[in-house]
Amino acid sequence: MRALHFLVPTALLLTTAASHAQSTQTVWNNKQCAVVLTYDDAIDVDLDNVVPALDSAKLRGTFYLIGSSSVVARRLPEWRRAAQRGHELGNHALMHPCDGSLPGRGFVTPDNDLSKYTVTRAVSEIKANNTLLAAIDGKTTRTFAYPCGDLQIGGVRFYDQLRNDFVGARGVTGGLQTAAQIDLTNIDAYSINGQSAEYMLDLVKKAQESHTLLVFLFHGVGGGHALNVELKAHRQLLRYLKAHEKDIWVAPMVEVAEKVKAYQQRNPTTPR
Numbered sequence: 042m043r044a045l046h047f048l049v050p051t052a053l054l055l056t057t058a059a060s061h062a063q064s065t066q067t068v069w070n071n072k073q074c075a076v077v078l079t080y081d082d083a084i085d086v087d088l089d090n091v092v093p094a095l096d097s098a099k100l101r102g103t104f105y106l107i108g109s110s111s112v113v114a115r116r117l118p119e120w121r122r123a124a125q126r127g128h129e130l131g132n133h134a135l136m137h138p139c140d141g142s143l144p145g146r147g148f149v150t151p152d153n154d155l156s157k158y159t160v161t162r163a164v165s166e167i168k169a170n171n172t173l174l175a176a177i178d179g180k181t182t183r184t185f186a187y188p189c190g191d192l193q194i195g196g197v198r199f200y201d202q203l204r205n206d207f208v209g210a211r212g213v214t215g216g217l218q219t220a221a222q223i224d225l226t227n228i229d230a231y232s233i234n235g236q237s238a239e240y241m242l243d244l245v246k247k248a249q250e251s252h253t254l255l256v257f258l259f260h261g262v263g264g265g266h267a268l269n270v271e272l273k274a275h276r277q278l279l280r281y282l283k284a285h286e287k288d289i290w291v292a293p294m295v296e297v298a299e300k301v302k303a304y305q306q307r308n309p310t311t312p313r
């Protein structure tokens with residue numbers, strides 16, 4: 042709504058808002074909003090804690106896999122089974138390079154420093170990871186998640202060369218957006234690290250009220266990573282989503298991004 046002009050007469054504005062809300066609800070599978078659960082970095086707890094929790098609630102999520110992760114190599118059949126049960130195996134790059142020239146990036150090793158990459162290398166490693174993921178799940182459509190949320194190499198947005206390889210790309214900036222507002226090249230997501238169930242449920246309720254997309258970005262769930270959410274808080278979130286499944290569309294990112302893409306193609310003049 043933020044792009045509506047001040048001088049539009051109130052009646053017209055209300056009509057526009059009403060029809061907009063209606064079409065936005067259609068894009069969310071005729072529900073109030075969409076919630077996407079994403080889990081980064083291909084860690085053991087994804088398979089030990091998260092997949093079983095999602096499966097028992099009959100909810101599906103997106104797992105952003107680092108192709109070089111030992112957990113991909115060791116547990117490949119389990120990732121394949123997760124994909125067969127409807128979870129998305131998303132692309133989180135082959136080596137997870139992050140920009141070591143930014144402040145607070147002491148953890149970035151010279152080998153994994155995105156600022157030392159060429160754009161061509163970044164693009165070809167990400168494409169190679171797509172080949173690996175396709176060999177695991179047999180799929181040709183998926184989404185990408187920026188390692189460390191880094192979009193650029195030397196001022197160049199490398200995803201521009203990957204637009205045809207993905208339906209969309211998830212970022213790391215928190216925000217709730219309507220289908221018209223979403224930037225499919227950098228989809229907002231709320232990073233969760235130690236927040237309570239109340240905090241997460243509050244976000245879901247806000248998404249329901251505003252008919253927007255809410256993306257959660259998890260790493261550890263019940264441990265397994267320095268960034269973590271308690272098992273109990275995660276369980277409470279899943280329970281709420283399950284209890285409100287009539288009103289909330291919970292789906293992997295690739296399915297939601299496909300819907301948003303189609304919506305934006307149908308409504309090309311919608312201000313963003």
Ligand SMILES: [Zn+2]
Nearest residue numbers: 081082188189
């Ligand atoms: Zn990551």
